[in-house]
Amino acid sequence: MQDHCYGAPRLQVELRGPGHHYDVKTIANSLKRLALRAVAGRKFQPKTTDSHALPVYPNVLEQNFKADTPNSQWVQDITYTRTDEGWLYLAVVIDLYSRLVGGWAMSPRIDARLVCDALQNALLRRGKPTGVIVHSDRGSQ
Numbered sequence: 001m002q003d004h005c006y007g008a009p010r011l012q013v014e015l016r017g018p019g020h021h022y023d024v025k026t027i028a029n030s031l032k033r034l035a036l037r038a039v040a041g042r043k044f045q046p047k048t049t050d051s052h053a054l055p056v057y058p059n060v061l062e063q064n065f066k067a068d069t070p071n072s073q074w075v076q077d078i079t080y081t082r083t084d085e086g087w088l089y090l091a092v093v094i095d096l097y098s099r100l101v102g103g104w105a106m107s108p109r110i111d112a113r114l115v116c117d118a119l120q121n122a123l124l125r126r127g128k129p130t131g132v133i134v135h136s137d138r139g140s141q
Contacts, residue, residue, distance in 0.1 A: 007038035091118035
């Protein structure tokens, strides 16, 4: 059941079965007669904020995304993706040397915990290296 919002085309697909064929126009007329209509959900809008009093650190990498050794420079970012359970935010940490995902975390909320969980995951998976520069795009999250 997708989005719990069924119009005539989606109902036709659901009603399809052996020995059964329902015309979309027939289904649409039946819905109209019963005063039923599909209501489309609102488009997902990610919630972000840029109003904070947190410190802003200098850009140490200065757009130089080449690393000479593993676990010396990591980059981190957040995106969102649609799943069967709804929208989820995904935070990833990538090692610039190998370009491999070092850690990640998913959550239905975009908050500091999401980013911290991804970084903690990377630290555990990479053997708790020291002296790592972690760079973020300082997005509005």
